[in-house]
Amino acid sequence: MPKTIGRVETANSSKYLQQLCKHFAHKITVEHDTHSGRAEFSLGTATLKADDDVLTVEFDLNSAEDTAMAHRVIDSHLEKFAFREQITGLDWSTPAAG
Template sequence: MITTTGHYTSPRASGYLQQLCKHFAHKIAVEFDEVSGKAEMGFGRFEAKAGPDRLTVQLWITDPALLDQARHVIDKHLAIFAHREGFETLDWTAPVAA
């Protein structure tokens, strides 16, 4: 298993966290509130936290071959929600063995 963390600076961090979690909740069980969210996804575990101006997403990926796909799923959805801010991708850290 590996873990990777992505960050995005925005005053709308909480709103994006909630949009992301509500969207995923249409297909999987998700727990979330205004400042945190978590879910078990096909690639592993997803956790997100929102501060006043920063969204942090951490992924625990069961198969390293799924790393790019897992990051793409998160980035693709955030690109839709944060398009007015010109969002392209989270600032992802290098993967680390968990």
């Protein structure tokens, strides 16, 4: 299963995790607390983690072709919630398969 991981440094990681999860829960299955979350998208499962100063999203994708869409979904919503910090998205990486 292809994977993509995004990170952004922010003191508001827990706040943004909760906002993202609450927003996505209107349309998809989501479980979350103040420091972790899981969202079941049609293109795969996103696992969110909030540390003191970093928000991390790990996306297990159904297909590598969905990578760009996964990035857009998370980044576009985070940009709206984090506008005061001028965060425009996560720093994404794709781990080597194996």
